[in-house]
Amino acid sequence: MKNEEILNQLNDENIDSMFVYSPENIKYLSGFYPSSFAYLIIDEEPVLYVNSIDKESAEEKSEIETRDVVKLSEVKDLLKGNIAVESSLEFGLVQYLSDDISAIKTSKVFADKRKTKTKEEITNIKNSIGIAENAIMEIDFSSTEKFAAASLEFDMTINGSIKPAFDTIVASGKRSSSPHSETSMNRVETPIVVDWGAKYDYYCSDITRTFINTERQEEIWNIVLEAQKAAINTIAPGVSYADVDNAARDVITEYGYGEYFIHSTGHGFGLDIHEDPVISNKAEGELEKNMVITAEPGIYIPGEFGIRIEDDVLVKNNSEVLTSLDKKLDFLL
C-alpha cells in the first residue's frame, strides 16, 4: 500500500530511481530502523541494503527485500534514468550518485506520504503519548531544572521509550520567557514550562504543561488555554493551516498579548518530531484526515515569564485529542 503510493508518486514526478538514506524514511517504508550504514533504492520495487551488522534483524523485521550494502562508489551503477534523493541527503553523498549532479532531483514523496498517518502509526503515537503522560506524574521539582528533566526522562526510558523525542525542556521562572530556553542547573522556580516527549517504536509524542502558582500566571495561563481550545475546535479535514493558527492567535491578540505569541501554533510529528505540516498563518495548505499535529500556543513576556500548553490532535471528521492529561497539574508542584 505504502509501496504502491510511493511508486505512483515517483512515477508522476517522472523519477526512475530514488536513493533513500534517512533512517526514518527507511523505517517508514520497510518497518526496519537500521543501526548502521543502510539505504533503500526504489525503482520497480524498493530494496533495502543493510550492513552485515544489521543483516539478521533486517531480514526478520523488514517488509521489503533486503540485500547486502555495496559501497557508495558502486551505488551509481544501481541507479537508472532520472535519479531522485531526499532533500535532507548530505551533499557529500549526493556527489557519489551521479557524474552529473545538476541532474539529480529532490523528491518530497516521503514528506508528503508521512504527513498522514496509517493506523499502525497512530497506534505507535498513542503508545508514545501514554508513556510521556505516565512519566510526568513522577517528575521531581525539588531541585534543579536539569534534575526535573532527568527524573522525567528516566521514567520515560524505564517505561519503554527508546529515548526522549527531543531534549526535554524544563524552563522555570524568568527563563520560561524564551521558548528555546536551555534547561539549566538553576533551582526550579515558578512558572515551570515542561515540554517533553517519548519515542515508542521510533514514534514521537510531544506535550507541554506549565505549572503555575500566582494570580498573574493564572491570568496568562487562562488566555493560553482559551487560545488552545479555539485552535483545537477548528481542527478538521479541509480547514487551512492558517485558520487553525489564527484561531489561537486571535484570542491572544484580543487580550493584548499578540506580540508575545512568537511562534506558530503547531506542527506535524511522527517518526520525526517536526514533520509537515507547519500550522502557521504563513503556511499554505489545509488539514487532511489522519494528520497528527500539535496545538501549542504560548505567551512569552520578556523579563517576566512564559506559558505554553501543548496537546496532540488526530485530524478526523470529529478530530480526536490524543493526549488525555489534565491541563492543570499544579498538584505535582
Added chain:
Amino acid sequence: MKNEEILNQLNDENIDSMFVYSPENIKYLSGFYPSSFAYLIIDEEPVLYVNSIDKESAEEKSEIETRDVVKLSEVKDLLKGNIAVESSLEFGLVQYLSDDISAIKTSKVFADKRKTKTKEEITNIKNSIGIAENAIMEIDFSSTEKFAAASLEFDMTINGSIKPAFDTIVASGKRSSSPHSETSMNRVETPIVVDWGAKYDYYCSDITRTFINTERQEEIWNIVLEAQKAAINTIAPGVSYADVDNAARDVITEYGYGEYFIHSTGHGFGLDIHEDPVISNKAEGELEKNMVITAEPGIYIPGEFGIRIEDDVLVKNNSEVLTSLDKKLDFLL
C-alpha cells in the same frame, strides 16, 4: 588563531566563500551553539547569522561578529566566487546557494582542523569524562538493561551533562555479542557491556566497561585488556592509524579470536562522537599531537557473549590516558 588557520586553508583550496551550517562547526568557530536556524558565512572574515530567538545569547557568547539571519533564498547574494559547503550539508539547502550547483565544492577544512584539539577543547573533554566516570558509580543493575541505562543517564544529567553523547548501550548476556545491540527491556545478565558518554559544553566523552563474573568471561576480558594496552602503548605523534589498530588486532589474533574483533580499534571525538581520524588498519594517515581518540578493542563471540574495553587517549609525546576509571568495576554488580 582558529579563524586564521581556517581562512588560510580555504585560501589554499582556492575557495572564496564558505557556507557553514552544522551547529558543531558553528560552535567550534564562534563559541556559540545555536538553538535555532543559524549559519556562518566565511569570506574575508567569518560572520555568524542567527535567528532573533538566539540573538541575545549569541551576542554574549560569540567570539565573531553576529548578524540577523537572512532567508536562504537571499544567502546566494552574500556568497562570492568559488563557493564551498560542508560535505554534511543537506542537498536541499545546497540548491539555494548557487544557480550552478555543479560548481559548489565541499571543503573538509572543519574536519581537518577539528582532528586536533585546542587546550580549551581538551579541558571540556576532560570535564565530560569526569561526569561520565562519576556517573557509572551510580549505575543500577537490579532490573532491566533500559533501567541501568536510565540510571546512568540520570546521574550524568544531574551532574551537568547536556545530554548523553550517544544512546547509552547496556548489552548483557548473549545480547552483548553484537556491538550494536539495542538496550533492551530484558533483565540484566552477565557479562554486561556498558558504553556511555556525557556532553559537557557540547563536548563528548566515550567509555566502555564490561562487567564479568565467570572464568570464561575473564579469559576473554584479559585478552581484550592486553589488546587495548598494546594499542595504547603505540599511541604517539607520527604513528600510523593502521599500526595502532594492528597492535590490538595482533594480540587478539594470536589468541585465535581475530575473526571476532569486528570493528576498528578507535576513532576521534570532540564536539561529535565520531570525528576524524578512524583508527583502522584500512585507514591512511598518522597520529598528530593533540588528537583525542578512543582505544576500544572487543571480542564478540556469536551466540555466546561480547567483551569491549574503551578508554580515551590524548596524543602527545607521552600520550595521556584521559580516563582514570578502573578497568574492573565488577564490585558494582
